[in-house]
Amino acid sequence: MKAHVIVTLKTSVLDPQGQTIQNALRKIGVTSVEAVRQGKYFLLTLAPGLTLDAARAEVERISRDVLTNSIIEEFTYTIEE
Amino acid sequence: MKAHVIVTLKTSVLDPQGQTIQNALRKIGVTSVEAVRQGKYFLLTLAPGLTLDAARAEVERISRDVLTNSIIEEFTYTIEE
Numbered sequence: 001m002k003a004h005v006i007v008t009l010k011t012s013v014l015d016p017q018g019q020t021i022q023n024a025l026r027k028i029g030v031t032s033v034e035a036v037r038q039g040k041y042f043l044l045t046l047a048p049g050l051t052l053d054a055a056r057a058e059v060e061r062i063s064r065d066v067l068t069n070s071i072i073e074e075f076t077y078t079i080e081e
Numbered sequence: 082m083k084a085h086v087i088v089t090l091k092t093s094v095l096d097p098q099g100q101t102i103q104n105a106l107r108k109i110g111v112t113s114v115e116a117v118r119q120g121k122y123f124l125l126t127l128a129p130g131l132t133l134d135a136a137r138a139e140v141e142r143i144s145r146d147v148l149t150n151s152i153i154e155e156f157t158y159t160i161e162e
Contacts, residue, residue: 041120
């Protein structure tokens with residue numbers, strides 16, 4: 001089982017890195033992108049034998065306690081069996 | 082329309098950052114995670130009026146030419162209408 005975790009800055013937090021990418025895109029003539037936000041992606045390979053419920057609980061705990069700085073970031077995840 | 086782009090190291094490329102996270106997880110007693118790979122996530126807000134085909138072409142071009150170092154990285158994307 002694999003878990004895909006995406007950690008992004010909360011929408012209220014400025015994202016200078018995303019803004020820089022957007023500016024770079026504009027400079028090379030890309031007009032179809034109105035905004036860019038950057039985040040982090042984690043692919044977790046889970047040990048075999050976990051139930052889906054146990055996997056969800058574990059991934060939520062790891063995402064909340066280790067991968068995300070809850071002051072400025074939030075996370076979403078999907079689990080692939 | 083929004084595009085979600087995920088850029089990851091190719092599986093043949095070592096990922097010391099992911100390895101470090103995995104070691105940290107093991108140290109705090111997490112045994113349910115066998116491997117961690119880290120990547121980057123980009124949320125692109127696309128200009129209104131693009132067709133789905135045009136959006137796909139544009140997102141592929143940006144991902145390939147700007148967001149990904151094709152020597153060591155690869156990308157996947159989804160488009161949300």
